[in-house]
């Protein structure tokens with residue numbers, strides 16, 4: 097079965113243990129939503145999957161082990177992580193940010209303009225700002241740039257840490273629609289960390305993270 | 320007036336050479352946040368290779384090998400030392416580069432001994448007369464070469480994938496890694512480019528009117544430090560402007576030394592550092608920089 101299989105994942109910062117044996121399954125093409133209170137370990141889980149935090153246990157993606165690899169290597173395996181801070185490069189232009197997104201691909205220069213055009217179909221506002229430093233965009237626009245840049249990698253697994261954080265309710269709904277459309281058209285598997293419970297509506301699976309452990313919301317019937 | 324023009328052109332030429340050195344210094348700082356105090360020894364190594372090899376293989380091949388050797392030494396310092404000590408702070412790494420500098424410089428000065436090594440360049444002591452102004456050919460070649468190299472570097476920095484990856488890494492290495500950028504390669508290439516630029520600079524610091532490469536040649540390279548620092552350690556523009564300020568100040572101060580004798584002998588040599596101190600007092604991050612040296 098292709099997709100993501102996380103088993104017994106443990107991670108922490110120095111002596112502080114944050115995740116105590118997380119189990120997570122997301123099949124290919126599915127959207128999984130992770131809910132949970134502040135400090136539960138949601139961000140830490142995504143960072144462990146993208147190699148930013150060291151972790152024990154196993155995480156297999158399409159049969160390839162992710163844990164123990166460097167972030168750039170995991171990115172080149174087709175895993176794109178949009179962090180909670182977005183991480184757009186402020187002094188670089190919107191176009192340069194998008195080009196960077198393509199660096200994780202096997203052929204970074206091939207088909208870049210087609211992919212930029214494809215990103216515009218999802219986030220049309222970016223088009224008007226192409227030559228502008230990313231730091232001059234609004235918070236909402238930077239979020240779209242961060243997600244659009246992740247799409248440039250043609251990811252097979254997209255990790256999104258609170259994509260609607262700080263957005264007006266209307267904008268959040270619109271972004272969820274775009275994410276659903278990306279999932280349908282690109283067949284991109286997604287893990288979305290959210291505080292906004294409406295995210296569950298677009299999810300195939302929903303999990304709840306609490307104090308470093310994870311529960312399957314759908315299966316437990318709590319949702 | 321003629322004297323002033325001659326001094327100005329010489330100052331701009333030597334300033335462009337300082338800018339080459341400062342540019343490498345800034346690239347290393349941007350890519351790795353390490354202040355590379357071993358830069359002058361990379362320069363000395365490149366120059367030494369050219370000086371030793373040209374009698375055997377000719378000037379141009381010697382220059383090519385010297386540039387490659389300095390690039391290789393830079394890459395080795397990154398690969399064997401900087402990369403292995405990833406865990407330590409940037410301040411500690413800066414001190415490590417001082418150690419590298421002492422080792423390299425000590426060995427090279429031992430090899431050079433009391434000799435003054437000719438660089439074997441084809442321009443020798445030729446001069447050009449342009450409207451009453453007399454300028455050494457080496458100065459013109461230095462200016463043209465430095466300008467071309469700096470332009471090529473800036474274009475690559477702006478437009479190539481390498482340049483974009485380098486700038487992204489300077490901004491936020493963690494996110495750059497998430498984009499698939501290989502941080503190790505970025506850092507390695509920064510050190511190699513810096514070494515190569517320093518070797519070219521070494522050539523022009525040691526040709527006419529300088530008698531050649533000797534054990535004090537790395538002292539001349541030290542003037543690139545104030546150039547990089549007064550321009551702003553993390554700014555390529557700053558490196559260029561800083562280089563020119565230092566070069567022109569030095570040339571004018573040395574040229575008018577006799578009129579400035581109340582300032583003491585050798586004012587040309589200390590002037591770059593004085594200018595740096597004044598600028599840092601007014602702008603702690605340098606003219607174009609965003610990071611104060613204290614943060615390092």
Ligand SMILES: Nc1ncnc2c1ncn2[C@@H]1O[C@H](COP(=O)(O)OP(=O)(O)OP(=O)(O)O)[C@@H](O)[C@H]1O
Nearest residue numbers: 109112114132133134135136137138139140141180
């Ligand atoms: N760099 C760090 N060093 C030490 N502890 C950290 C670090 N980052 C997070 N933690 C701790 O790990 C725990 C989990 O944090 P994490 O960011 O994963 O939570 P989260 O579920 O994403 O919370 P939020 O919803 O607020 O984003 C918290 O107790 C936090 O204090």
Ligand SMILES: [Mg+2]
Nearest residue numbers: 138139140180
């Ligand atoms: Mg979080």
